Amino acid sequence: MANVTRRNFLKAIGIGGAAAATGFGCAANGTVADARSAHVVVVGGGSGGATAAKYLKRFSPEMQVTLIEPNATYYTCYGSNWVIGGHALMDDIKHTYGALKDRHGVNVVQDTVTEVDPARRTVRTAGGATMNYDRLIMSPGIDFRYDAVPGITAADAERIPHAWKAGEQTRLLRSQLEAMPNGGVFVMVAPGNPFRCPPGPYERASMVAHYFKQAKPRSKIIILDNKENFSKQGLFMSGWEQHYGEMIEWVPSSQGGQVEEIDAANLTAISDAGFTRIKADVLNYIPPQSAGAIAQQAGLVGDTFWCPVNQLTFESSIHPGIYVIGDSSVAGAMPKSGHSANNQAKVAAAAIVRELSGQEPLMPSTANTCYSLITPDHAISVAAVYAYKDGTISAVEGAGGVSPADAPASFRQQEALYTKGWYDGITADIWG
Numbered sequence: 001m002a003n004v005t006r007r008n009f010l011k012a013i014g015i016g017g018a019a020a021a022t023g024f025g026c027a028a029n030g031t032v033a034d035a036r037s038a039h040v041v042v043v044g045g046g047s048g049g050a051t052a053a054k055y056l057k058r059f060s061p062e063m064q065v066t067l068i069e070p071n072a073t074y075y076t077c078y079g080s081n082w083v084i085g086g087h088a089l090m091d092d093i094k095h096t097y098g099a100l101k102d103r104h105g106v107n108v109v110q111d112t113v114t115e116v117d118p119a120r121r122t123v124r125t126a127g128g129a130t131m132n133y134d135r136l137i138m139s140p141g142i143d144f145r146y147d148a149v150p151g152i153t154a155a156d157a158e159r160i161p162h163a164w165k166a167g168e169q170t171r172l173l174r175s176q177l178e179a180m181p182n183g184g185v186f187v188m189v190a191p192g193n194p195f196r197c198p199p200g201p202y203e204r205a206s207m208v209a210h211y212f213k214q215a216k217p218r219s220k221i222i223i224l225d226n227k228e229n230f231s232k233q234g235l236f237m238s239g240w241e242q243h244y245g246e247m248i249e250w251v252p253s254s255q256g257g258q259v260e261e262i263d264a265a266n267l268t269a270i271s272d273a274g275f276t277r278i279k280a281d282v283l284n285y286i287p288p289q290s291a292g293a294i295a296q297q298a299g300l301v302g303d304t305f306w307c308p309v310n311q312l313t314f315e316s317s318i319h320p321g322i323y324v325i326g327d328s329s330v331a332g333a334m335p336k337s338g339h340s341a342n343n344q345a346k347v348a349a350a351a352i353v354r355e356l357s358g359q360e361p362l363m364p365s366t367a368n369t370c371y372s373l374i375t376p377d378h379a380i381s382v383a384a385v386y387a388y389k390d391g392t393i394s395a396v397e398g399a400g401g402v403s404p405a406d407a408p409a410s411f412r413q414q415e416a417l418y419t420k421g422w423y424d425g426i427t428a429d430i431w432g
């Protein structure tokens with residue numbers, strides 16, 4: 001959140017000083033007289049949820065905040081392409097919840113939420129607990145729509161990794177590339193919009209090409225794309241030409257890129273009404289996506305597979321008292337990125353604390369930056385600043401932009417250093 005220091009924020013919402021001495025209690029109907037006596041439950045300890053839990057405690061230290069996350073270890077998707085390309089290790093993208101617990105006072109529960117009851121304001125978990133909440137923040141990320149293309153099911157991901165959630169899937173794709181012969185074909189099927197991380201597939205192709213160039217130079221990468229253009233396209237394509245020659249072939253939707261069927265047994269993608277069949281040695285099918293399954297169970301999705309929210313606060317426009325942030329939400333012009341989720345979490349946390357203290361939400365200013373490595377020494381970026389206007393989040397004209405097209409190698413190298421700096425900064429902000 002721009003221009004809001006913690007001290008100003010606390011002043012604005014009336015917490016601290018004399019106000020902090022007054023005691024407030026919970027009203028019987030689920031309404032709360034003050035943020036300090038409230039219990040906020042956060043579902044999902046990823047980029048959005050972990051930030052939200054931490055910042056709720058920073059904004060209102062006496063508030064009870066419970067974060068429910070099934071995994072003790074979180075692997076960031078950002079950086080996972082570097083692992084796939086052999087430029088980083090799994091340990092480099094690994095984060096845990098110790099600081100949230102010990103430093104910030106978040107009650108971290110290792111469990112899976114299986115049911116949300118918006119009327120009773122309760123969540124149930126796989127471990128058998130039922131928990132009351134005054135406000136709920138949902139940041140469950142994405143799920144996959146395996147029913148969108150025939151011939152492949154979720155079970156096939158054990159052989160045909162999506163690697164669009166980091167962890168075991170990242171390891172699997174990396175090991176398949178290692179086992180692939182020199183001269184093999186890596187086929188990626190990229191989804192149509194909207195999906196998690198718009199530049200992600202193209203950074204992945206770059207990192208795989210980086211690996212092939214060193215270890216398997218006769219190999220080929222084919223991207224079958226369900227779109228006509230993609231994020232930072234000109235910069236990616238000129239970087240590919242410069243570093244990888246003709247190793248990467250990008251096929252747009254209108255030229256056979258729109259995959260209509262997968263022959264999973266034969267690792268083959270089928271398009272052009274069956275006329276084009278592309279056989280892979282390693283097939284990376286990234287399915288179309290939707291809000292996380294628990295958001296769907298809770299009835300938070302609209303008719304677009306994603307959760308509509310009041311974009312000023314991120315409160316669900318379907319169920320009051322529930323806030324949906326990160327990839328699951330519909331957030332105007334903001335892309336589905338870790339940086340967006342991190343910013344949205346702070347907006348929602350601030351809005352909840354203010355609402356519980358009887359105050360109007362602040363007018364938020366948010367941002368997104370996304371760095372992509374083309375080689376370990378050549379990075380490109382896109383950045384934008386967003387403001388709430390006429391009911392939606394819009395990009396602020398003249399702010400942000402992409403890396404210049406004609407920058408020298410030293411500029412690209414500098415951006416590669418910023419990439420690592422961005423990673424260290426944002427992960428420290430989320431889990432540190």
Ligand SMILES: Cc1cc2nc3c(=O)[nH]c(=O)nc-3n(C[C@H](O)[C@H](O)[C@H](O)COP(=O)(O)OP(=O)(O)OC[C@H]3O[C@@H](n4cnc5c(N)ncnc54)[C@H](O)[C@@H]3O)c2cc1C
Pocket residue numbers: 043044045046047048049068069070071074076077078079080081111112113114139140141142163164165196197200201204292293294325326327328336337338339340341369370371
């Ligand atoms: C290859 C790739 C590269 C990327 N690179 C970048 C990048 O460079 N920059 C960038 O900003 N973004 C990047 N992203 C996007 C970024 O990873 C996501 O946008 C971001 O993680 C979304 O945050 P989130 O909180 O919505 O979801 P997540 O971070 O996925 O967190 C969701 C959490 O919810 C938990 N959860 C799910 N269901 C339940 C349940 N029922 N109960 C309890 N917990 C549950 C999950 O275990 C998970 O920990 C990349 C993504 C990919 C795939």
